[in-house]
Amino acid sequence: MTGVLLRRLLQSVLVLFAMSLLVFVGVYAIGNPVDILVNPNADQQDIARAIAELGLDRPLHEQYLRFLAGALSGDLGRSFATGAPAMELILERMPATLELACVSMLIAVVLGIPLGLLAGLRPKSRAARAIMAGSIVGFSLPTFWVGLMLIMVFSVWLGWLPPTGRGDTVPLLGIEVSFLTPDGLAHLALPAINLALFNLALLVRLVRAGTREALAQDYVRYARAKGLPESRVIGVHVLKNIMVPVVTVAGLELGSVIAFAVVTETLFAWPGMGKLLIDSINQLDRPVIVAYVLLVVLMFVLINLAVDLVYSLLDPRVRRGGARA
Amino acid sequence: MSARTTAWRETAADFAGSRGALAAAITFAIVVAAAVFAPWLSPQNPYDLAQLDILDSKLPPGSPSSAGFTFLLGSDEQGRDMWSAMLHGLRISLGVGVASTALALTLGTAAGLAAAWRGGWVDALLMRVVDLQLSFPAILVALVLLAVLGQGIDKVVVALVTVQWAYYARTVRASALVEVQRGYIEAARCLALPGLRIVLRHLLPNCLPPLMVVATVQVAHAIALEATLSFLGLGMPATSPSLGLLIANGHAHLLSGKYWISVYPGIALLVTLVAINLAGDRLRDVLDPRGTP
Numbered sequence: 001m002t003g004v005l006l007r008r009l010l011q012s013v014l015v016l017f018a019m020s021l022l023v024f025v026g027v028y029a030i031g032n033p034v035d036i037l038v039n040p041n042a043d044q045q046d047i048a049r050a051i052a053e054l055g056l057d058r059p060l061h062e063q064y065l066r067f068l069a070g071a072l073s074g075d076l077g078r079s080f081a082t083g084a085p086a087m088e089l090i091l092e093r094m095p096a097t098l099e100l101a102c103v104s105m106l107i108a109v110v111l112g113i114p115l116g117l118l119a120g121l122r123p124k125s126r127a128a129r130a131i132m133a134g135s136i137v138g139f140s141l142p143t144f145w146v147g148l149m150l151i152m153v154f155s156v157w158l159g160w161l162p163p164t165g166r167g168d169t170v171p172l173l174g175i176e177v178s179f180l181t182p183d184g185l186a187h188l189a190l191p192a193i194n195l196a197l198f199n200l201a202l203l204v205r206l207v208r209a210g211t212r213e214a215l216a217q218d219y220v221r222y223a224r225a226k227g228l229p230e231s232r233v234i235g236v237h238v239l240k241n242i243m244v245p246v247v248t249v250a251g252l253e254l255g256s257v258i259a260f261a262v263v264t265e266t267l268f269a270w271p272g273m274g275k276l277l278i279d280s281i282n283q284l285d286r287p288v289i290v291a292y293v294l295l296v297v298l299m300f301v302l303i304n305l306a307v308d309l310v311y312s313l314l315d316p317r318v319r320r321g322g323a324r325a
Numbered sequence: 326m327s328a329r330t331t332a333w334r335e336t337a338a339d340f341a342g343s344r345g346a347l348a349a350a351i352t353f354a355i356v357v358a359a360a361v362f363a364p365w366l367s368p369q370n371p372y373d374l375a376q377l378d379i380l381d382s383k384l385p386p387g388s389p390s391s392a393g394f395t396f397l398l399g400s401d402e403q404g405r406d407m408w409s410a411m412l413h414g415l416r417i418s419l420g421v422g423v424a425s426t427a428l429a430l431t432l433g434t435a436a437g438l439a440a441a442w443r444g445g446w447v448d449a450l451l452m453r454v455v456d457l458q459l460s461f462p463a464i465l466v467a468l469v470l471l472a473v474l475g476q477g478i479d480k481v482v483v484a485l486v487t488v489q490w491a492y493y494a495r496t497v498r499a500s501a502l503v504e505v506q507r508g509y510i511e512a513a514r515c516l517a518l519p520g521l522r523i524v525l526r527h528l529l530p531n532c533l534p535p536l537m538v539v540a541t542v543q544v545a546h547a548i549a550l551e552a553t554l555s556f557l558g559l560g561m562p563a564t565s566p567s568l569g570l571l572i573a574n575g576h577a578h579l580l581s582g583k584y585w586i587s588v589y590p591g592i593a594l595l596v597t598l599v600a601i602n603l604a605g606d607r608l609r610d611v612l613d614p615r616g617t618p
Contacts, residue, residue: 139602155580
């Protein structure tokens with residue numbers, strides 16, 4: 001176990017290092033770094049000062065070490081647009097994104113598991129066919145298009161839910177959240193559903209496949225032969241065994257939900273860090289872009305690491321034998 | 326040669342055995358035809374500003390234009406005929422999707438074959454890069470690339486190729502590793518044929534079926550991703566509006582009830598994606614009978 005842990009930790013550090021190198025090369029070395037890092041409205045004097053300040057007259061490896069040292073201490077420069085430290089801006093917007101991501105993941109899990117179970121237990125029924133058709137649609141439609149349709153139907157035609165913004169928020173443990181106020185909840189509904197649809201479709205398919213596989217196993221037949229009530233057979237023997245892949249996928253998908261939040265947040269004007277990224281790209285606010293990329297990469301590496309570790313805790317085969325070495 | 330022709334014919338017959346897949350393939354053919362013949366099917370050149378009249382701005386479907394024809398699907402903010410804009414947008418979306426898929430296919434196949442054929446450190450290095458890239462969602466990688474590179478059709482293609490090649494590399498390597506063990510490769514080696522010839526003439530043709538399945542689905546992914554990037558304002562420049570950009574232009578007017586600017590390009594995008602996905606599904610069943618249904 002310790003060996004697996006150490007190897008995975010080392011891999012994660014290597015990935016982070018490689019990504020920092022790529023981001024550095026992308027932003028600092030390709031093209032003219034002055035164009036990228038210095039405000040385009042700056043005059044000649046400002047540019048000269050910035051070059052000295054950023055150490056752009058130094059050799060490349062020295063510049064990289066400076067960049068790395070800054071990144072490790074959380075200093076990634078100041079936003080051109082607001083003058084605030086880039087990292088602070090991102091962290092300020094992070095709770096909104098995390099709230100949206102967690103709520104949408106919750107919707108996907110709470111709806112996806114029972115629907116997938118239903119489709120797996122009675123694969124020939126009309127309900128199962130409808131669920132599977134729905135999941136194919138959920139897979140093929142681009143997120144932004146579904147979101148637009150949600151706005152058109154529920155905001156413009158029916159007028160039930162607000163199309164943009166976050167609504168009223170209340171502090172919970174020092175963080176502003178929307179889901180505890182009626183107005184915030186109404187604002188949260190459409191973006192969260194929009195973001196949930198893809199994972200809902202994914203979980204339905206996963207749970208359905210897992211259920212069908214588990215039903216054919218000897219332990220289920222044995223449990224039934226013992227005379228256990230059907231609810232216990234399904235609830236314990238089937239469900240418990242399909243939880244390992246479900247937990248893994250749900251965990252890994254949390255990362256992709258954060259990535260796709262960029263689209264949903266832009267569409268619904270949700271003030272999260274994804275919308276900040278798009279705004280920053282449109283304003284050429286490079287320090288904020290770099291800060292976003294490094295932070296999200298860090299989150300991804302941590303999520304992947306956590307999922308791998310949970311997986312090896314849940315599944316003894318992974319734990320014992322470096323099967324995935 | 327004739328054996329190969331028969332195999333293709335059988336595959337085609339198998340494919341057409343499903344009515345849904347046949348309908349999807351025909352729909353896709355119509356979409357492609359509409360894109361190719363866009364200039365002859367549209368009453369207006371949507372890129373020629375001289376043909377646009379600002380007085381025609383945001384007219385609902387069926388309104389007459391000042392130039393005399395009818396706005397079948399309405400007009401946008403600049404008085405552009407949505408039907409014409411949609412056909413031309415389809416052209417750009419399909420073109421970018423197909424071009425980037427073809428490039429990524431070539432690049433990924435080369436990498437996958439090299440990894441399987443050479444093995445050792447080449448394999449290890451290439452596959453670590455593939456693993457690393459596939460651990461991040463495509464949209465994120467493409468977003469970051471475009472943030473660094475800037476807007477433009479060539480940059481979009483670069484971004485799409487970058488996010489796609491790894492899928493092909495992994496697919497080709499997996500099937501090539503199996504094929505390398507087969508007798509015919511050993512026979513070719515015994516004949517002391519040059520390595521490149523064995524890889525291209527013997528190994529590659531036998532790795533093609535799974536590759537074709539991945540490529541079909543990836544064309545749909547590429548089109549959807551390009552539409553998403555353009556919708557976010559990071560993909561196509563305003564001078565060559567793809568479907569995604571047309572939908573984005575209508576986004577602002579959706580709230581005031583002018584649905585047609587976004588909805589019709591959206592439907593075109595939808596029909597294209599669903600047709601490709603359905604056809605790809607059938608192709609997988611036909612080419613890979615062992616695959617899960």
